Structure formats: C-alpha cells, structure tokens
Amino acid sequence: MKEMLNVALPKGRLGEKVYKLFQTAGYDCPDILDPNTRKLIFENPDKGIRFFWVKPSDVSIYVERGAADLGVAGKDILMEFKPNVFELSDLKLGKCRLAVAAKKGFRDRHDYTLRVATKFPNVTTDYYSQKSRNVDIIKLNGSIELAPILGLSDVILDIVETGTTLLENNLEPIETVAQVSARLIANISSYQFKNKEINEIIEKINLLTEAK
Ligand code: PRP
Numbered sequence: 001m002k003e004m005l006n007v008a009l010p011k012g013r014l015g016e017k018v019y020k021l022f023q024t025a026g027y028d029c030p031d032i033l034d035p036n037t038r039k040l041i042f043e044n045p046d047k048g049i050r051f052f053w054v055k056p057s058d059v060s061i062y063v064e065r066g067a068a069d070l071g072v073a074g075k076d077i078l079m080e081f082k083p084n085v086f087e088l089s090d091l092k093l094g095k096c097r098l099a100v101a102a103k104k105g106f107r108d109r110h111d112y113t114l115r116v117a118t119k120f121p122n123v124t125t126d127y128y129s130q131k132s133r134n135v136d137i138i139k140l141n142g143s144i145e146l147a148p149i150l151g152l153s154d155v156i157l158d159i160v161e162t163g164t165t166l167l168e169n170n171l172e173p174i175e176t177v178a179q180v181s182a183r184l185i186a187n188i189s190s191y192q193f194k195n196k197e198i199n200e201i202i203e204k205i206n207l208l209t210e211a212k
Contacts, residue, residue, distance in 0.1 A: 005049050005197050008068035010056035014094040014182060018072045019051065021091060025204040048197060060085060060185065069190035070198065075180045076159060080120045086191050088202055089184040092209050096161040098123060098177040103148050104170055106155070117147030118157040127157065127177050145169045 007022070009015045019032060027049045032042040043050035054062055056074065060083035063071040071085075076098055078087065098120065108114065110133075117138040118124045128135045138153050145165055147153040159180065160166060160173055184205065191198055 003048060003194055003197055004043070004045070005070060005194060005201070006068045007049060007051050008054045008059045008062040008071035009051050010059055010072055010074075010182075011053040012056060014056065014074070015053060015072075017093050018091065018182060021093065021205060021208060022049075022051075022201075025201065025208055027201065027204075057081075063185050063187050066187045066189065069187050069194055070201070071185050072182050073185055075178065075183055076120065076123070078183060078185070079126075079178060080122050082122070083185070084188065085185045086188060087183050087185055088198075089206055089209065091182040091184055091205070094180070094182040096159050096180050098157065098180055099160045099173040100127075100155050100157050100175040100177060101145075101148075101160070101166050101171045101173045102155040104172050106148075106174065108154075108174075114155060115153040116155055116157055117144050117153035119144060120157060123177065124157045145171055 009018055016033065027047050029042040029044045029049065029051055031037060032051060041050065041052045057077055059071040059073040060077055060081050062068040063085050064083040072091065074094055113134045113136050115136045115138060116124050117140050119140060121137050121139050124135065124137050138147065140147065144156045144158045147156055148171065149169060157177060163173070166172060184202070186198055
C-alpha cells in the first residue's frame, strides 16, 4: 500500500486547472470534477493521492500546519501570509499580477498619506515601505475597485488578470507590484518524510509545466 499524499487544492476556476495538471501527470481521482457533488475530499488509493478543496487563501494554512502535505497557492497569497513552507515549483497557471490602480487621470502628489484599499495589507506595507511612502491601509475583503470610486481610498492594490474589472469601472493600473502565478508548496516535515512520493510528483509536474 502506497503512502497517501494529502493535497490541498484551491477551490474554484484555478483549482480545476490545477487538478487537470495533476490528472495529466497521472494522479487522477474519480468524481472530483462532478458538478453535482458537494464532497470536499476525493482519493485514489492506487495512485496514493488524496485531494481536498480548500478556500484559496487557506491552502497555505493547511500546508504549513501539516494537514496537507502539498498544496497549490497563488504567489499573492504566499507574499501576503509568508507561510513557513517549501515553494517547490511554478505551475505557470493562474497568471496575473498585483498592481496599484487608481481612477483614470489620478496624479499622486507624494506630499500626503496615500489611502490604499486592498485585500493584501502585508504586501501593501512591504511595497510602500520600500518606497518610504506613508500609507493608510484600508483592508477590504472584495470588490476593492469600489473604494476609489466612492472616495474611500486614493488607490487600490489588487489582482489584475484581464484588466476588465478596472476598465469597466473607469480605473487604470499605475504600477505593477509583482507577477503572480500558482505555486506548488510542501509542508516542511512532509517533504522530509514523504520525500520519494513528493519528488515523483514534482518531476512529473515539472515535465508538463516546463513545456509551457
Ligand atoms: C479579482 C480581483 C479583481 C478581479 C480582476 O476579484 O480582486 O477584482 O478579480 O480580474 P480582471 O482583471 O480579469 O477583471 P475576484 O473575482 O476574486 O472577486 P473579489 O472582488 O471578491 O475579490
């Protein structure tokens, strides 16, 4: 009997693409993409793999604490939470960027405290402290684009993928903070104790992603 590897996948659009990558690498799991199921855990004992669907921003918590051996998290989440995990591989999926955006025509005068609305307060602190800029961070949980429109903030620091949300709300990106993509992460002690199984997965997945 193979040692089971527990893998936390981010629920949603990205998670589906990530699962398909595992599937192509040979780690398939029956029923996992069945739209009619509300189950959260799926396993294929023959392949030694167990997947579970986790809220994307929680994946690194499961992996850091060892509830999952492996997980897939966006670089944005890793930059925000700085979990104590190994970052093993760039899956080159879910590509987007973290950017600062503002209302069209916004000019920053640099002589006042900039109000920044964001879901990423730590990334925002790091970014502006590098620039020695005083900021007032307004932590929101979604629909960040509303903040500058309603005068809640001067700018936002958020994910930009296609740019459609900014465009349709008369905002424009003014600075790129970081490029983002999905990363395969591992629990530090699992990487030691399940090293053979984990390296097997990484090799197969890297073969598929290196071609991209
Ligand atoms: C994300 C992000 C932007 C949008 C960017 O929001 O916060 O709002 O996607 O995508 P685009 O550049 O392709 O338009 P999400 O859909 O996660 O919803 P949220 O507002 O709840 O954060």
